[in-house]
Every structure is written in structure tokens, then in C-alpha cells.
Amino acid sequence: DAKTTQPNSMESNEEEPVHLPCNHSTISGTDYIHWYRQLPSQGPEYVIHGLTSNVNNRMASLAIAEDRKSSTLILHRATLRDAAVYYCILRVTNTGNQFYFGTGTSLTVIP
Amino acid sequence: KAGVTQTPRYLIKTRGQQVTLSCSPISGHRSVSWYQQTPGQGLQFLFEYFSETQRNKGNFPGRFSGRQFSNSRSEMNVSTLELGDSALYLCASTRELRDTQYFGPGTRLTVL
Numbered sequence: 001d002a003k004t005t006q007p008n009s010m011e012s013n014e015e016e017p018v019h020l021p022c023n024h025s026t027i028s029g030t031d032y033i034h035w036y037r038q039l040p041s042q043g044p045e046y047v048i049h050g051l052t053s054n055v056n057n058r059m060a061s062l063a064i065a066e067d068r069k070s071s072t073l074i075l076h077r078a079t080l081r082d083a084a085v086y087y088c089i090l091r092v093t094n095t096g097n098q099f100y101f102g103t104g105t106s107l108t109v110i111p
Numbered sequence: 112k113a114g115v116t117q118t119p120r121y122l123i124k125t126r127g128q129q130v131t132l133s134c135s136p137i138s139g140h141r142s143v144s145w146y147q148q149t150p151g152q153g154l155q156f157l158f159e160y161f162s163e164t165q166r167n168k169g170n171f172p173g174r175f176s177g178r179q180f181s182n183s184r185s186e187m188n189v190s191t192l193e194l195g196d197s198a199l200y201l202c203a204s205t206r207e208l209r210d211t212q213y214f215g216p217g218t219r220l221t222v223l
Contacts (some may be wrong), residue, residue: 034211043115043201043214044154065218087154097205098167099212101154 003027004088011108012078020073020105022088027068032091034099035062035073037064037084044087047073083109113138114128114203123221128191132218136183136204142166142213143185145177148199156202160185197222204223 004016005023010017024033036044048055048062050071055062061074075082085104092098116135122132136143145157156169160179178188183204189196199219203212 036214041216042118043216046211046213049211097144097159097210097212098156098169099144099154099203100156101146101147103153 003090003100006086006102006105008103009106009108011110012075013110014080015077018075018078018082018107019108020075020086020088021070022072022102023070024068024090025088025089028092028094030092030094031034031070032093033062033064033071034089034091035060036087036089037082038087039084043071047086049091078107078109080109080111083107115202115213117200117202117218118216119218120216121219121221123223124192125223126192126194128192130190130192130220131186131188132200132202132220134185134187134202134204134215136185137201137206137213140204140206141214142205142207142210143179143183144203144205145185145187146201146203147171148201148217149197154201157187176178191223194222196220 033093034049035047046059050062063072085106087104090100103110118133142161144159148154158177160169163179174190179185199217199218203214
């Protein structure tokens with residue numbers, strides 16, 4: 001039972017912003033929202049995470065809806081190196097540190 | 112600081128055999144989690160260890176087992192291999208139990 005849903009694929013032009021959506025309607029109050037990305041033949045790479053407030057780091061921004069049932073990962077200027085599968089994940093902490101991966105969004109960046 | 116390392120990177124086995132995969136976490140990290148990634152099922156949680164104790168287990172048969180040593184290194188074992196066990200097995204480590212996870216490159220297991 002998937003805890004997050006994402007579009008299968010998205011495209012973006014190079015140097016333009018990208019908004020990757022994620023729905024997580026069954027999120028509970030203690031679940032963290034994480035985003036990872038995975039390049040071919042590599043393990044997932046941490047991008048950003050948050051609980052309730054919007055978050056920014058050098059890689060991306062995370063916008064979390066007020067009801068926390070959805071979030072959006074924002075890449076401010078897509079580069080060719082950003083082409084990857086992006087996973088929206090709920091980290092359930094009430095029983096440990098279990099990650100529930102969605103099916104991911106394959107991002108294509110067009111030069 | 113070195114990242115999470117997994118050995119071997121590639122492995123080919125036949126049905127019925129068993130296999131042991133190894134994971135060395137980032138220095139200072141005490142928690143290790145294992146995941147199976149397949150094209151059909153995506154990334155699925157196998158188990159999580161912290162201070163040599165299994166804290167969580169995913170919905171996998173008993174053929175899948177693991178352990179963690181006092182130096183935080185972890186191994187996972189799959190017995191009586193089936194064709195469907197062919198997958199990328201990923202290990203992730205965290206400093207403490209509820210920190211962000213850092214993934215290794217994975218071990219690609221092919222069962223013939």
C-alpha cells in the first residue's frame with residue numbers, strides 16, 4: 001500500500017524551474033516528508049526533508065501544504081545533471097525509522 | 112568521510128542457493144536499513160538495525176534475514192534463492208535512529 005503518489009514522468013527545459021508534486025493523504029502528525037533522487041546504477045541520494053514548514057537548501061526547496069497531505073519539490077533551475085528519478089517518501093518515526101518509497105517521478109531535462 | 116559501502120557490487124547465483132550481502136555504514140552511524148529494489152515493486156523496506164538489534168522488519172518471507180555487528184557493519188542473508196529475488200539490494204545508514212538515511216550504491220543480485 002503506497003503511502004505517496006507521484007506522476008510517473010515529467011519534462012523540463014534546462015535552466016527553468018521544476019515543480020515535482022507528491023500526494024500523501026494518509027500522512028500522520030509525526031511522519032516526515034523526504035525527497036531523494038536516484039541516478040542509474042546508483043543508490044538514492046538525499047535531496048531535502050521537512051515536517052510542517054517549507055524548507056530550503058542548496059539543492060532544492062520543499063513546499064508543504066498546510067494540511068500536509070501534499071508537497072512539492074522545487075528545483076529552481078534545472079540542469080542536465082538533475083535528470084533522475086525523484087522519490088517522495090514518508091518517514092514513519094513512531095515505530096522506528098521506516099521509509100515508505102513511492103513509485104517516483106522520472107525527470108527528463110531537455111537541453 | 113567515506114560513504115556507505117556495499118560488497119559485492121554484483122552477484123550471480125542459481126535458484127536454491129543462499130547469499131550473504133555486506134554493508135559498511137558511514138563512520139559514526141549506528142543504524143542500518145536494507146531495501147530491495149525491483150522494476151515491478153520499486154523500493155521496499157526489508158529491515159532496520161540499531162545497536163545490533165532489529166528494530167523493524169518489512170513484509171518479506173523468513174528466507175530474508177539480517178544482523179548487525181558491534182562495529183555497526185551489517186549483513187543480510189537470503190536462503191533458498193528464487194528467481195524473483197533478483198533485485199538491487201540497497202543499504203542505508205543513519206547516525207541515530209531517526210536521522211536522514213544515506214544510501215550505498217547497492218548490490219545487484221541476479222538469480223538464474
